[in-house]
Amino acid sequence: MAKKKIVIALGGNALGDTPQRQLASVKKAAEIIADLVAEGNDIVVGHGNGPQVGMINEAMDYSACGKPHTPAIPLAECDAMSQGYIGYHLQQALQQSLSSRKIDQEVVSLVTQVVVDQNDPAFQNPTKPVGRFYTRQEAEAIQQEKGFRFIEDAGRGYRRVVPSPKPCRIVELNAIRKMVENKMIVITVGGGGIPVVQAGKDYRGIDAVIDKDMSCSKLAQDMDADTLLILTAVDHVCLNYNKPDEKELPSMTLEQAVQYIKEGQFAAGSMLPKVEACMNFVRLCPSHTAIISSLEKADEALRGKSGTVIYSWEKINKHLFQQKEVSVGLT
Numbered sequence: 001m002a003k004k005k006i007v008i009a010l011g012g013n014a015l016g017d018t019p020q021r022q023l024a025s026v027k028k029a030a031e032i033i034a035d036l037v038a039e040g041n042d043i044v045v046g047h048g049n050g051p052q053v054g055m056i057n058e059a060m061d062y063s064a065c066g067k068p069h070t071p072a073i074p075l076a077e078c079d080a081m082s083q084g085y086i087g088y089h090l091q092q093a094l095q096q097s098l099s100s101r102k103i104d105q106e107v108v109s110l111v112t113q114v115v116v117d118q119n120d121p122a123f124q125n126p127t128k129p130v131g132r133f134y135t136r137q138e139a140e141a142i143q144q145e146k147g148f149r150f151i152e153d154a155g156r157g158y159r160r161v162v163p164s165p166k167p168c169r170i171v172e173l174n175a176i177r178k179m180v181e182n183k184m185i186v187i188t189v190g191g192g193g194i195p196v197v198q199a200g201k202d203y204r205g206i207d208a209v210i211d212k213d214m215s216c217s218k219l220a221q222d223m224d225a226d227t228l229l230i231l232t233a234v235d236h237v238c239l240n241y242n243k244p245d246e247k248e249l250p251s252m253t254l255e256q257a258v259q260y261i262k263e264g265q266f267a268a269g270s271m272l273p274k275v276e277a278c279m280n281f282v283r284l285c286p287s288h289t290a291i292i293s294s295l296e297k298a299d300e301a302l303r304g305k306s307g308t309v310i311y312s313w314e315k316i317n318k319h320l321f322q323q324k325e326v327s328v329g330l331t
């Protein structure tokens with residue numbers, strides 16, 4: 001396989017929602033990433049933080065004696081803590097996986113800020129589920145006490161939702177570029193990045209959780225990556241997901257994706273942002289590839305044997321043209 005620059009977005013199943021489970025989960029992710037590094041690819045890793053940032057925010061809410069913590073710790077700071085906590089586990093696991101393959105490349109977790117627009121409508125309409133699941137009674141009690149918003153999440157219980165603005169600019173982009181040029185494996189835009197707004201020449205944190213698939217898509221565009229690889233719990237994007245007539249999609253064009261979104265095929269807050277992140281990437285980088293795959297089948301997906309590829313027409317036309325050239329050459 002030709003060497004590529006790949007931005008990987010790691011989903012929740014590659015992490016785990018307690019430190020013990022996370023240590024075990026990141027080992028599997030690290031082995032898969034190390035195999036891609038061993039093939040000579042340049043890898044940049046982004047990851048989610050939904051369960052973790054909610055857990056940290058909840059833990060920070062109370063002091064050791066069980067009384068409310070003063071002052072409350074804002075979400076932006078909790079995002080920063082989640083980058084450190086998840087980055088530390090991922091970095092250590094990757095270092096071990098690379099070392100066992102005798103690969104001498106450095107791994108760096110970068111505390112990364114992402115500029116958002118403080119007028120983004122997302123601040124008036126929280127949609128990003130964070131933290132654990134609550135019963136309806138628990139959710140109502142917390143809503144009364146703290147004013148948090150909750151949604152019912154696909155029959156699994158109630159979850160707090162927070163604003164999830166669009167990523168506009170990655171503050172540390174140049175540092176990431178330099179590290180990748182120097183063959184470092186960079187863990188960045190963790191949890192979508194720490195949301196900040198421009199305050200004069202400086203930045204100020206703002207309470208939100210950015211979608212990590214959207215930030216990884218922005219990073220892939222900015223890095224001119226060959227591939228955006230979104231790794232989650234399912235092997236493929238499906239039509240009629242979880243219904244008797246479910247159908248796996250090996251690929252879809254931008255136009256088909258728009259149509260499927262209109263039909264409501266992709267659940268908001270789970271598959272929809274992944275598909276939209278891929279669409280944004282191939283719209284701006286039409287000859288490049290965006291793939292949604294399971295973590296376990298990442299390598300097969302990069303070889304076109306699994307996963308769902310999102311194509312621009314430009315890419316398909318080029319592919320068909322090349323096929324025609326080959327068949328013309330053979331006859």
Ligand SMILES: Nc1ncnc2c1ncn2[C@@H]1O[C@H](COP(=O)(O)OP(=O)(O)O)[C@@H](O)[C@H]1O
Nearest residue numbers: 011012232233234237238241265266267270271
């Ligand atoms: N059309 C669909 N095709 C496949 N999976 C879907 C679809 N709609 C919703 N899903 C769900 O979306 C999940 C991925 O979203 P999510 O759990 O938020 O990802 P992650 O935590 O890995 O970032 C899948 O595991 C699946 O349960």
Ligand SMILES: NC(=O)OP(=O)(O)O
Nearest residue numbers: 048049050191211212
């Ligand atoms: N920040 C973020 O997108 O986290 P999840 O992927 O865990 O929802």
